[in-house]
Amino acid sequence: MKKVSSNILFLLGGLAVALSFLPYLFWGQDSIFIYHDQLDGELIAYLLHARHLGETGPFPEFMGGAARTALTVPAPMFVLLYTIMDAHLALASMQLLGSLVGYVGMCLLVRELWKYISLDRITGVQETSDIWENMGWVETLVTVFVSVLFAYLPFLPVYGLSQYGLPLLVYSVLRICGAKKSGCPCRMSSWKEIIKNFLPWMYVVLYGLGSSLVLCGFGVLAVGAVAGLWMSVMHLTTSHGGKKAEPIAKTRGKEAGRVLLATGLLLMTYIIENIPLLQQMLLGQGVVSHKEEYVLHGAKFLLAFVENFVSGKVHTNDFHSLFLIGIVVAFVMFLLTKKHGKLVKLMSLLMGFILSIALLSALWDCHMGVALREKLGSLGSFQLNRLLWMTPMLWYLLLALSLLGMVSLLRESWTNLQGAEPRKKTVSGVLLCVLAAMTLFTGVNVLWNSHLKPNAIKAVNGKYDAISFSDYLALGVMEQVEAYLQETTGKEKDEYRVVSFGIDPAAALYHGFYCLDGYSNNYDVAYKQAFRKVIAPELARNDYIRQNFDDWGNRCYLFSSECPGYYTIEKGGFYLKDYQIDTQALMDIAGVDCYLFSAVYIENAESQGLALMRELPFETEESYYRIFLYQVVSDNSGI
Numbered sequence: 001m002k003k004v005s006s007n008i009l010f011l012l013g014g015l016a017v018a019l020s021f022l023p024y025l026f027w028g029q030d031s032i033f034i035y036h037d038q039l040d041g042e043l044i045a046y047l048l049h050a051r052h053l054g055e056t057g058p059f060p061e062f063m064g065g066a067a068r069t070a071l072t073v074p075a076p077m078f079v080l081l082y083t084i085m086d087a088h089l090a091l092a093s094m095q096l097l098g099s100l101v102g103y104v105g106m107c108l109l110v111r112e113l114w115k116y117i118s119l120d121r122i123t124g125v126q127e128t129s130d131i132w133e134n135m136g137w138v139e140t141l142v143t144v145f146v147s148v149l150f151a152y153l154p155f156l157p158v159y160g161l162s163q164y165g166l167p168l169l170v171y172s173v174l175r176i177c178g179a180k181k182s183g184c185p186c187r188m189s190s191w192k193e194i195i196k197n198f199l200p201w202m203y204v205v206l207y208g209l210g211s212s213l214v215l216c217g218f219g220v221l222a223v224g225a226v227a228g229l230w231m232s233v234m235h236l237t238t239s240h241g242g243k244k245a246e247p248i249a250k251t252r253g254k255e256a257g258r259v260l261l262a263t264g265l266l267l268m269t270y271i272i273e274n275i276p277l278l279q280q281m282l283l284g285q286g287v288v289s290h291k292e293e294y295v296l297h298g299a300k301f302l303l304a305f306v307e308n309f310v311s312g313k314v315h316t317n318d319f320h321s322l323f324l325i326g327i328v329v330a331f332v333m334f335l336l337t338k339k340h341g342k343l344v345k346l347m348s349l350l351m352g353f354i355l356s357i358a359l360l361s362a363l364w365d366c367h368m369g370v371a372l373r374e375k376l377g378s379l380g381s382f383q384l385n386r387l388l389w390m391t392p393m394l395w396y397l398l399l400a401l402s403l404l405g406m407v408s409l410l411r412e413s414w415t416n417l418q419g420a421e422p423r424k425k426t427v428s429g430v431l432l433c434v435l436a437a438m439t440l441f442t443g444v445n446v447l448w449n450s451h452l453k454p455n456a457i458k459a460v461n462g463k464y465d466a467i468s469f470s471d472y473l474a475l476g477v478m479e480q481v482e483a484y485l486q487e488t489t490g491k492e493k494d495e496y497r498v499v500s501f502g503i504d505p506a507a508a509l510y511h512g513f514y515c516l517d518g519y520s521n522n523y524d525v526a527y528k529q530a531f532r533k534v535i536a537p538e539l540a541r542n543d544y545i546r547q548n549f550d551d552w553g554n555r556c557y558l559f560s561s562e563c564p565g566y567y568t569i570e571k572g573g574f575y576l577k578d579y580q581i582d583t584q585a586l587m588d589i590a591g592v593d594c595y596l597f598s599a600v601y602i603e604n605a606e607s608q609g610l611a612l613m614r615e616l617p618f619e620t621e622e623s624y625y626r627i628f629l630y631q632v633v634s635d636n637s638g639i
Contacts, residue, residue, distance in 0.1 A: 006140040010107060013144035017103045017151045023455035024092035029470040031088055032454040034156060035504075037315070039472050040567075041519040042158035043087060044509045045071035050082035060494065061509060063518045063527060063556060064589060067287050069277050070523040075160025076273050077209035087510070088469045095157035095451060098164035103151035105168025106393075110143045110400045112174055117342045117401075118408075139404055146400040149443055152450045153318050153392060161210035162217075163315075166393045169207045169220070172200035176262050177255040204262050208269030214277070214382075216389040217270050219357075223390075224263030231256035277522075281379070287524040291381040295551035296374060298367030308358035313385050318392035319445045323399055323438040330402040333409065333431055343405050350394050350401075361385035399439065406432040471624035472568070474503060478511040480618040481597065481627055488613070489593070497590040501558040502569035502599025503625055516589055521554050530589055531556050537580030558596075568599070571619060571626040575601040583609035583632050596630040609633055 024031045033039055048059045048071055058065045073079055081090035155163045211217055234252055271278065279285040307313075310321050331347050334340040363369050364384035373380030410432050447453070458464045470476070482493070489496070498513045499505075505517045516531070532539070532549065535558060539546040542561035549559065557567060562576055579602050586594060596610060605612055610630040619626035 005137045009137065009140050009144050013107070013148050014100065014103060016148050017099050018096065020099060020152070020450070020452045021092060021096040023452065023459065024089070024095070027455055027458065027468070029086075029088050029475055030458075030468045031092065032458060032466045032468050033088075033091060034154075034451070035467060035472050038091075038156050038158050039469065040504050040506050041071075042074060042156075043091060044506050044518070045073045046079055046082045046090070046158070047087055047510065049073050049076075049079045053079065053083060061512065061514045063520065063523055064497070064516050066518070066520065066523050066527070067276075069280050069286060070518075070520040072214075072274070072277050072522065074158055074162060074212035074215055075210045077206070078160050091157055091469075094160060098155065098157055098159075098161060099151040101161060101168055102153075102164035103147045105165065105171055106147035106150045106396065106400075107143055109167040109171040109174075110146065110397065110404075112171055113346060113397065113401065114139065114143075114404055117340070117346065117405075138407055142403045142407065143400060145439070145443070146396055146403070149439075149446050150392070150396045152446050152452070154449055154451055155392075156315060157451075159212060159215060159315075161207055162212050162215055163389050163392060165207050165211060166216075166220070166390060167397075168203060170393075172203045172207075173224070173259060173262050175200040176204075176258045201262070201265065204265050205269050208266045209273065213270040213274050215386050217266075219387040219390055221263060221267055221270070224259060224266065228256050228260035228263055231259060280522075288526070289522050290525040290528040290553050291522065292525050293528065293550070293553065294381045295547075296370045296380065297551075298370035299362075299365050301362050301366035301368070304365050305358055305362035308361050308385070308388060309355065312391060313361070313388050316388045316392060317449070318395055319442050319449070320392070320395035320399075322442045322445060323435070326435040326438040327398050327402045329431060330406055330435055333427075334405055337409060339412070340405055340409070343401060347398060347401060350398050354391050354394050357387045357391055361388055399442075403432075403435060403439065406435055467568070467624060472504065472507065473510045474507040474623065474625050474627070476620045477618050477623045477625055477627055478507060478513075481629060482511060482513075484614065484618070484629065485595065491593070496593040496595060498595045498597055499558055499586065500597045500599075501560070502563075502566065503597055503627065504568055505557065507625075508597060516586070516594070517557050519555055519557075523556065528553050528556060530585070533585035534582050534589065535559055536582060536585075541580070568624075570624055571599070571617075575603060577603050579604060579608060581608050581610075586632055590632070594632040596632060598628045598630060599625050601628055602630065605630060 044062070048062060049068075052059065056068070058067050059071060062071060075094075078090070078094055081093055085093070150167070151164070153163075208217070211220075231252060234256075276286065280287070280289070310324070312318065312320075327347075331344070331351075334344050334347070361384055364373070373382075376382075410429055454464070454466050458466070485491070485496070493513050496514070497516050498508050499515065499517050500508055505515050505519065508515050509518065535549070538559050538561050539549060542559075542564050544564045545559040545561065548555070555567070558581070560576060560579055562579070563569065563574070595613075601617075602608070602610060602612075609632060611633045613629045613631055617626035617628045
């Protein structure tokens with residue numbers, strides 16, 4: 001009965017995660033996705049790689065023909081999804097797959113670590129028919145609930161398994177360490193044994209194919225290498241302890257070798273799929289990145305460290321600050337009882353790991369760190385604070401272990417004390433209730449900030465005005481523009497070039513137009529300098545957009561001093577009174593006919609060498625944008 005109940009809880013948790021996919025099916029292209037760092041850039045990377053699958057040359061549609069390294073996909077294996085289904089469905093599928101992997105991985109990892117604590121070992125996993133053996137239904141409920149919370153954290157699906165897949169990666173490495181056989185098929189007695197031994201190795205490769213080297217993979221490799229080397233040192237130390245220590249030394253030696261082998265396998269996977277990027281970064285081959293012109297700004301070390309530890313950085317918002325105090329109190333309680341030595345050691349290791357990551361990231365981002373990074377050229381722009389992408393997994397492991405430890409402590413108090421020390425019973429019960437309340441409050445916040453929220457609200461409130469997938473990418477409007485240009489010019493899309501203002505260039509790229517603008521974190525610095533001439537008049541009129549482009553420049557967009565900071569402009573009464581643009585420089589970049597897609601009417605268009613091709617803008621009744629179509633006809637001397 002216990003096994004049945006535990007398995008039912010596990011399946012119900014998986015169902016709770018899978019249900020988050022339903023709103024995407026219901027809304028289709030009207031689904032709401034986070035557009036920053038997703039619809040504006042990474043989605044286009046997947047689409048272009050899918051459209052040019054098997055090719056090796058540049059992308060002709062992107063920024064005048066940028067190299068493929070300008071759009072390196074964060075999770076290469078998911079490109080296949082974009083070849084077999086619509087982009088919105090592929091993106092939703094990435095969310096579902098990532099969340100499910102995160103849920104299963106966290107469940108298995110928590111169960112494995114709790115077995116280490118309760119059964120006095122972390123490796124040498126016993127083969128059991130039920131994954132929840134040695135855990136009661138209460139422990140299973142805690143594990144499932146925390147795992148569901150982790151699965152609902154608002155990680156961007158475009159990053160694939162980079163964050164969601166970490167718990168299952170750690171679990172796989174633990175299984176590799178605890179394997180009883182070498183992994184050679186000829187030494188196994190059955191296909192079942194072969195599968196069990198090879199699945200962890202297969203997932204190591206899948207994680208490499210489904211995650212990003214530059215966003216989190218480098219940190220995973222560093223941790224694997226350090227862990228393997230440390231275990232090797234411990235093996236050498238133990239091997240000199242005499243005959244009694246020989247079996248332990250032998251076991252540690254095998255485990256160290258397996259960790260290093262798994263890390264090497266992951267490294268090789270990353271190298272094979274990132275050869276062009278590594279050649280550019282390490283060997284200087286290919287284009288010179290615009291990162292050479294990055295202007296780095298240092299932060300105060302103490303403030304950066306506290307922020308890293310308490311709240312994290314962008315894309316690592318896991319709401320752990322809501323239960324941080326509870327974890328600390330539980331840790332102190334375990335320490336005082338002196339009955340949970342292994343739990344204290346494990347929690348100390350996890351907390352120390354988090355503190356080390358927060359410290360390294362703060363050192364990299366502080367004024368002293370920035371001063372050193374400026375001497376590294378484009379490598380100085382490397383974001384070491386991406387190490388923080390590993391911390392959500394660590395925080396939720398700490399939460400699960402704290403809850404499980406309090407449950408165990410309370411059970412021991414009620415079973416063994418028999419009324420001798422009622423205060424300990426009361427304290428244990430109160431602390432468990434407080435920590436459980438913090439967890440529930442965290443769950444509410446996770447759900448409220450999850451990807452499920454906006455789509456669920458939209459189902460209840462039809463007037464909910466968040467930008468949807470179809471809004472952001474101008475579905476139903478760009479098709480009108482394409483048809484009009486085809487009818488009036490007789491040219492195919494590869495015979496002219498376009499730029500956008502007030503409409504993210506991703507919309508034009510999504511519809512197959514050949515764009516001169518775009519969002520990239522690694523394009524040719526020469527192209528940035530050439531494009532700067534186009535927007536130089538507007539940059540000179542506003543310090544914000546000038547610094548944004550000159551010091552950073554990932555957004556190679558048209559800007560306006562009349563609406564700085566606005567990359568998308570909803571249709572309405574707004575228009576540009578005095579827009580300054582160097583159209584001759586734009587024509588020089590294009591080399592062929594060029595058109596401007598503008599979300600607003602430009603009053604002084606003629607004086608800028610822009611001819612309005614149709615008085616009425618292109619729009620639909622429900623569209624977010626209206627598009628005014630201009631042709632670049634001459635230099636700025638007038639038409």
